Every structure is written in C-alpha cells, then in structure tokens.
Amino acid sequence: MARAVGLNLLLVGLLWSQGAQRQPNFHTPPPKPTSAYDAPLTGYEVAVLTAEFVVNLERGLTEAFQKPISLAPAGEVQLQGKHPAWAQSALKELKARGAIPPRFSASKPMPRYQVAQMLAQYAQRLDARMREQIGAPRGITRFRTQPTIQLPRTHPAYRALQYLAQGGWVGAELPLYQKPTEPIRGKELPDMLRDVAKRVLERYRDEPHLQN
Numbered sequence: 001m002a003r004a005v006g007l008n009l010l011l012v013g014l015l016w017s018q019g020a021q022r023q024p025n026f027h028t029p030p031p032k033p034t035s036a037y038d039a040p041l042t043g044y045e046v047a048v049l050t051a052e053f054v055v056n057l058e059r060g061l062t063e064a065f066q067k068p069i070s071l072a073p074a075g076e077v078q079l080q081g082k083h084p085a086w087a088q089s090a091l092k093e094l095k096a097r098g099a100i101p102p103r104f105s106a107s108k109p110m111p112r113y114q115v116a117q118m119l120a121q122y123a124q125r126l127d128a129r130m131r132e133q134i135g136a137p138r139g140i141t142r143f144r145t146q147p148t149i150q151l152p153r154t155h156p157a158y159r160a161l162q163y164l165a166q167g168g169w170v171g172a173e174l175p176l177y178q179k180p181t182e183p184i185r186g187k188e189l190p191d192m193l194r195d196v197a198k199r200v201l202e203r204y205r206d207e208p209h210l211q212n
Helices: 002-016 043-065 085-096 112-134 158-166 189-204
Strands: none
Touching: 043 085, 043 112, 043 189, 112 158, 112 189
C-alpha cells in the first residue's frame, strides 16, 4: 500500500509537471531514483495508478470539450475473487471501463504486454466515446513509421500492441514493443499514460499534425 501511494505521487508529478519551465540549479545534484521508481510494478499497483489516471483524464476531457466524456456506467460494478481493500476501488474503475486484461497479474509483477492490453482496451473505448460526442478525429489516425513488436503474431497480446503502435498511442521508443514480456517498471508507466493523454488531444484538437 505504501509503495502504491509513493508511485501515485510520482505519477502525478511526472504527468502534470512535464511542461514546467525551471531554471537549472548547478549546485544541487539531481535526486537519485527511488526503489519504487526502478522496481517492477505489480498488477495491483498498475491498476491503482492507471485508474486514477483514467478518471482524471475523463474529467479533464469533459471540461475541455464541454461534452460528457466518461466510460463509467451508472450501476455498481462487482469484482470477482478476493482483492486487497486498497486496490478494490481502482479495479472497479478499470472493470467498468473494460480495461482489466486477461490473466491479470494481480499481486505479481505485471508484464508489459498486459499493460498494453489494458491501455489498448481503454483507448479503443475512449476513442469511440470521443467520436460519439465530438465527431471524427481531426488528426492522423495511422503512422507510416511502426515499431517492431517483439511478440509472435499468434500471441494473445499482439493485436493490442499493434493497435497502440498503429495509432501512435504509446511512443515507439518505449520498451513496451521491444521487450513486452518483461515486467513493467515504475519509471515507465507515467510515460505510457502521458502518451495516451497526449494522443487523445492530438486526435481531437484542431491543431496541425505531423505524420511520422
């Protein structure tokens, strides 16, 4: 629980301070990464961080576009199986959005391809809701430059990775595509979530778009 709270604070700081302009301080050495920053994340930790992100993203999109952009149903969501109390709310938020991947790792280190499944499921549903409320995307929907996906095409997660790559939902430079079977680490998830949020805005804001 304590590590999840620490990662949560880390995620919020990374997501919302990306554009801050600060003067460099040459007298203070940069802080060393915390153990949580470098350590593999469990499925529960990924769920807690991702759930808070999607709730805040939908709230922000609703305010920005003045349209109801939410994937949460009105009814109560029930979980199957036993889960720690601190993770239950997050799991309900993700289940309500159809974003809990098959063979969810739960208390074990979560492989990157499961995070890809989670984000692809969420991005597809969010994009459909944006289309309903706002109309067709204004930006480019497919990119010429594609990262190499180091999974067999028969792997259950291949289509999720392909969807994220083709739509530019997650940057090609991230280890998600090159080492998808290895556990995701604390320092990677904020970048992936940031990419999803950035891509939504790029697709639906009336701004110039550059094709890769």
